[in-house]
Amino acid sequence: MPTKTIEALIEGGKATAAPPLGPALGPLGLNIGQVISEINKKTAGLKGMQVPVKVAVDDSTKEFTISVGTPPCSSLVIKEAGVQKGSSNPKTDFVADLKIEQVIKIAKMKEDSMLGKTLKEKVKEVVGTCRSMGILVEGKPASDAIKEINSGAFDKEIKEEKTEISAQEMKELEEEKKKLAKEAEERREEFVSKGKEIIAHMQGKERGAIKTKMVEAGIPVIIIDELLPVEEKAEAGKAGEKKPEAPKK
Numbered sequence: 001m002p003t004k005t006i007e008a009l010i011e012g013g014k015a016t017a018a019p020p021l022g023p024a025l026g027p028l029g030l031n032i033g034q035v036i037s038e039i040n041k042k043t044a045g046l047k048g049m050q051v052p053v054k055v056a057v058d059d060s061t062k063e064f065t066i067s068v069g070t071p072p073c074s075s076l077v078i079k080e081a082g083v084q085k086g087s088s089n090p091k092t093d094f095v096a097d098l099k100i101e102q103v104i105k106i107a108k109m110k111e112d113s114m115l116g117k118t119l120k121e122k123v124k125e126v127v128g129t130c131r132s133m134g135i136l137v138e139g140k141p142a143s144d145a146i147k148e149i150n151s152g153a154f155d156k157e158i159k160e161e162k163t164e165i166s167a168q169e170m171k172e173l174e175e176e177k178k179k180l181a182k183e184a185e186e187r188r189e190e191f192v193s194k195g196k197e198i199i200a201h202m203q204g205k206e207r208g209a210i211k212t213k214m215v216e217a218g219i220p221v222i223i224i225d226e227l228l229p230v231e232e233k234a235e236a237g238k239a240g241e242k243k244p245e246a247p248k249k
Contacts, residue, residue: 004028006055012046012071015039015053028057035064042068049075070113073129076106082177087134089220093184097136097176100154103127105163120158124149139176191219195227 006028008020015021015036025032035055043051052069070076078085081096100123107114107122116122124146131142138145148154165173195214202210207228214224 002059004057004059006057008053008055009050010039010043010053012043012049012051013040014047015043021055025055028059029062030057030064035066038066039068042066046071046079049079070109073106073110073126074133076109077126077129077133077135080106081135082174083135086132087184088222090132090134092220093187094134094136094141094180095177095184096180097139097173098130099165099169099173100138100157101162101165103130103137104158104161108161108163119161120149120155123154123158136176136180188223191223192227195219195223199227 006021006024008024010021017025017032017036021036021039022032025035039053039055043053046068049071051071054067054069055064056067057064071079074086077098080102081098083096085095087093087095103123103126104119106126107119110126111119111122114122114125116125127137127142127145127149130137130145135142136145138148140148149158194217198213198217198219199210202213211224211228214227215221
């Protein structure tokens with residue numbers, strides 16, 4: 001039987017008859033309210049995340065099937081960690097901590113789209129995502145967590161496919177998150193203070209020279225750009241200006 005497929009990206013549990021779904025489903029003669037209701041049931045556990053959805057419709061019977069994809073690994077990590085976004089400086093500033101069970105949970109949710117052949121390999125892929133986002137795993141930087149996974153430290157949890165943590169563990173993670181945020185803010189203040197000292201000491205020097213000195217002092221680029229005015233844009237604008245034409249002879 002001929003079928004038509006509608007694909008859309010919706011917020012989990014919050015699909016509506018408005019675009020993009022409504023206008024695409026309307027011409028197919030479906031009960032749009034019923035389709036939307038089914039989509040929201042299937043995506044209820046993914047609230048706050050953008051979720052890929054496919055609606056396959058049989059032209060003759062008007063029967064439909066809904067398949068739900070999974071959000072990107074980074075979105076699942078953010079949801080599980082309970083943060084708004086990853087760290088802007090993931091090498092030094094950490095925003096959250098995950099238990100190995102939470103990592104296993106994400107790996108299982110994404111297992112069909114991951115490269116690893118075993119769950120252990122897929123768990124390491126998720127930990128790799130944590131590394132780029134400034135998220136600890138079992139209280140350690142992701143690189144150290146991967147070494148522990150390789151050594152077999154979490155083989156029992158992975159083999160048993162554990163995905164749940166206790167209320168006490170969740171409470172501890174929340175406390176750890178607050179501690180990490182405080183430490184990151186303290187580091188930021190130190191970097192800002194050090195950066196201002198360098199700027200004052202090198203007053204009158206070119207921006208490039210000051211920036212080099214700040215980089216050598218270990219100040220993150222994001223803070224350097226906040227403290228130093230970006231003159232290059234203005235210079236680029238000047239470079240793009242047309243020179244006045246020479247008077248014709």
